[in-house]
Amino acid sequence: MQERNRGDFTLPGEAGYEALTLELARRWGADVIRDSDGTKLSGEIVDAGYRIYSTVCVIREHNAFAEAHPECQQQTFLISKPVIATGECARIPLMDGYFSEQFALNDSADALRYWQVYDRTTGEEVPRERWAYADGAVTVSSCAPWHRYTASFLCYRIWEEINMYNHTTNGWTSAHLRQLDPRSDVAWAYLTDFMDSWCRENPQTSVVRLTSLFYNFVWIWGSDARNRHLFTDWASYDFTVSPAALDAFAARYGYALTAEDFVRGGRHQSTHMPPTRAKLDYMDFIQEFVADKARELVAIIHRHGKQAYVFYDDSWVGMEPSGKRFASIGFDGLIKCVFSGFECRLCAAADVPVHELRLHPYLFPVGLGGLPTFSAGGDPALDARRYWRSVRRALLRQSVDRIGLGGYLHLTQDYPDFVFAIEEIADEFRRIKALHAHGKPYALPCRVAVLHTWGDLRPWTLSGHFHETDGHALIHVNEALSGLPVEVRFLRFDEAASGALRDVDVVVNAGRMGDAWSGGDAWRDPALVAELTRFVYEGGAFIGVGEPSAVSGRETVFAMAHVLGVDEDLGEHVCHGRWQFDVDDSLPVTVCADALGAKENLYLTDGEARVLCEKGGVPQLTVHSFGRGMGVYMSGFAVSPRSTRMLLELLLYACGLPRESDYLSDCAEVETAWYPGSRTLVAINNAEARVTARIATPQGPKQVTLEPLQGIEMRL
């Protein structure tokens, strides 16, 4: 990989470090220079001949306006701690436990209409006449003795959450930035004026990089350092709420939402759980609002001859880049910060002209997980190469248009290894992109559909980065799939039940009982179960992971137990005998036992499943013939090169394809991609050691030896 290239790279510049900025722009082949949260560009940088991206967070940096118009600030519902009624009255302090720098009670008459008090012991709302508010507390009268009471209420959010995070993480001492709600006409007029003025005042900017739109993902902080992040969900809409929004919703949908629809007794309603009908309606309502407002913003930017890119994170809520309205907004580019392969696929899935990845590590002293990067104990070069390893295999399947970095460029000064690593990565990115220019890479005749609640609205991701959702088997499966030479799509259950399996060979369902990924009550639909039964009986494969298709109160916990040949016992089968079995090692699948779970209550339903792996006498990986197809069960899945290989071999077996299919290597660590347009075979080594592998090709096997993490290209 000798050739050098330029372009498709966005460099974070930094005023005061002009020489460094221009030197790294040259070494990394940048064509664009950007500012970041906390950095500015100087005239010397702006005038150096690069295109300029300028970061604009529309809804913040307007503290003077926010102070003059506090009612224009964004809001959220919160719920008090439960209080036990030890007497006739219960006094509920509202803000107890919440971070006072983030929230300020909204006790206006307008807001009080939406407050609620609940008897949590009965689950019933307490009538308005039985509670009163004063001095930050609600007092409930005529309490039922020993019942638990809560109050739900509206708060203004008085510190924009990303500013709060960066401020806290980096020890900033600047003012806490507030955020305005575009739902307010006054605020929206102000914000569009601001955008227009900004464009006029920044003629050098070619791309307005919106970071992001209006509403941050929900991120409720607590007062106690032992539990700072009370509730965090990258894809939930809690922070879009206000009396005005709720009133507009009621007028539009003909029914009113309540505080309880959001707080649900403190559980909230995370993306990991199937939504209620009300939540779906509300999401659609917000999506329409966000698209309408975003379209106005983009029009202003375009009017000034600039392009509008948007960042796929932070205040991205309501934008839904895979949703039906995103293309209509008119963005010119979408920028996704990525640690993983699935995020690369997520970005690529959006309908937008330019897809750009912001690689990690971010140029900050510490990373998102709190570990050091550009500070003592950090190894940013190694971090960069490891993240790139994950991203690269996904890029081999589905290219994007650009990559870049963000943060404080000066931090790289003490890390020459990092500078060199990015140089190599940028070059490798450009070569991969060039391969895609000649057409798609070859995919095995294996079309995989991942079945979950959100379907194609939320392809690839669960809710946030890998490390934020890694308790869920599905993100591991998605990450494995992101670099495999198979077609992947994401389907909702209702789509699967009504014809969408026509062009599918393998269906994957991976989750915990009742969650959005397993599907919960969706599996009570006989049409879904019958259609999947047909699908497998006629030759398809159903791969279930964890607690697939699980619902309570039926004969089996897994609705697809008859296909899987295995089920989970939640207590109703403790008196049933268990089928004895021997482990079957005759299948062309190399079992990666570490990647599986160690579930305790699984049992074979009819004794006919082949058990490929057991732990403690309990089957953990099974294959069950069903009609002309099969059910495959894995008790868990943790992504790694070896488990990814196992998944690939299971897919091959399920599709009747040989383990030695063309263009596959014989080594778990070495993955490949074949580009027929240029007759180029790429092999990448995902190991941090030298590896030799044999790759099957129509011309016979090719043996390759790859250095740690190396990627090579061969013309065949």
Next chain:
Amino acid sequence: MQERNRGDFTLPGEAGYEALTLELARRWGADVIRDSDGTKLSGEIVDAGYRIYSTVCVIREHNAFAEAHPECQQQTFLISKPVIATGECARIPLMDGYFSEQFALNDSADALRYWQVYDRTTGEEVPRERWAYADGAVTVSSCAPWHRYTASFLCYRIWEEINMYNHTTNGWTSAHLRQLDPRSDVAWAYLTDFMDSWCRENPQTSVVRLTSLFYNFVWIWGSDARNRHLFTDWASYDFTVSPAALDAFAARYGYALTAEDFVRGGRHQSTHMPPTRAKLDYMDFIQEFVADKARELVAIIHRHGKQAYVFYDDSWVGMEPSGKRFASIGFDGLIKCVFSGFECRLCAAADVPVHELRLHPYLFPVGLGGLPTFSAGGDPALDARRYWRSVRRALLRQSVDRIGLGGYLHLTQDYPDFVFAIEEIADEFRRIKALHAHGKPYALPCRVAVLHTWGDLRPWTLSGHFHETDGHALIHVNEALSGLPVEVRFLRFDEAASGALRDVDVVVNAGRMGDAWSGGDAWRDPALVAELTRFVYEGGAFIGVGEPSAVSGRETVFAMAHVLGVDEDLGEHVCHGRWQFDVDDSLPVTVCADALGAKENLYLTDGEARVLCEKGGVPQLTVHSFGRGMGVYMSGFAVSPRSTRMLLELLLYACGLPRESDYLSDCAEVETAWYPGSRTLVAINNAEARVTARIATPQGPKQVTLEPLQGIEMRL
């Protein structure tokens, strides 16, 4: 322990081994000789001056009658395997998978009325006109494509299950014994005649030892040796069913039961799950029938001047020795086979003049678990001493009247250690019994109520022996409690909700979510939750084990989470922050981490629970102050001397009692009992090694050194 004694011991005699019988009767101090299933007594034994127990299993050994009156045989519902409808019709073979030596289809018109066909994909019954029966199969027409269908039907049981088990275990070649249903008037007239004749023909018998009454616990065998025991539940009523019983039920209760009430799509309805209302009605209906018929039998026996003892196992179903009708039957004695301490307490809890324990091992070549006892590889002396260790500690708390053995006496000939062990055990039993004659042993001021679905109807046991139910934490808790110096009672949830906690200090709830032991939907009753909240707030303690008070769809999974300070996350709290904690080792509790579970999804609700043990960063043992009382949570509980000690220390702490309370030893292996009536302190060593312990007494600590498994008595 030097003195020797005689009496209170039942010896299994064996014809052909008269000298051995009389020799062991002398050595073990027997006052009674019995026969067993498979052995007879000879005249020489019967005339040797001992009281004679004779085993009578009323409902079997009438094969000629059964063949002449096949409709008098007992029955059960079975359910076919599910069949997928791949076309318009589905053919369901009924007996596929069932043990043909146990079951014979009852396709009489009378039985067919109770057959049912279900579409399991929709959960709906298929109307009668859409299915037909012929040649052992049901054919369903107008099927929904790809739906699963089952048929439920009645079978005669043509091999009495205990005979089937003994036959199979011991390789017997004798005829398969059938069993008659006393529900049939013809059969009942025959059986009462038989009982009367039997008494007349066996004048030497002083005690008719009924083994047992009419209906065996459910034990459905399969055709495949890889899964022989398809469904086994020691306390379920499935084997009481017949068209006659169902008709009588409908006439009496005003609604009809269906096959589905029993088979529940193949799940059946085990004792480990909360019963439906219909099941409770049906149990009551059968209990009344069994009591009525048993009363007639006992009257016949009494009329012949004999006593009637009954065996608390095998065909005991409907008898319910802790139920409200048991005393009215008029039995003179109850015999319980025991491996464990809780079974001793279970036997003692029945209202009957004589309680007798049949110790283990049974004199058979192999034990119930299938391991060798009186055969190569077995060590019956060690087995006997280990079972006795468990039983003895319970006997120190609550005496019974007699002990004994069963089986083939000749098997002891090659095991002199066993003969000696029983000699020692019999003597120790008599000494313990004598201590109780002077009044109850001292109990700590700690009154424990175990809260579960069955309450006092099923005290101490779950459903069968310890090793049959050891997947449930509660049987471990019960076994630990059976020998602790505390008062123990068993309460139903409705009792706890309505005043029964008045005389209780500690409530224990231990089970899996939704099962009969945790309680399932019982926890949706606000009155129960409020009352327990009051109970703890005012100074009581609530000890939850596993998934206590767990229900779905509420703010917390554990309904008592506010008291416990810990909850389980089933998926709704993955976006919530977790309270950081340090392990607190300041409490006077020696943690036995091995005994706890290793649950993954537990979290602290308010951060205030003290964590005594964690695994993988997840709390496993917590203590949470609540008002003047506390909640204690254990993620699991496996009984051992050390975990029993931990439980005792938790009880002491919860009741505000010092760890060094009077008459307690400082050693987990050494347990004690104080008999104030005779001022006798007993100390037992539960270890198989020599142990030294200090025992607190009002006169100051006493140091004792005990040989392996030794028990000693001290006068204070």
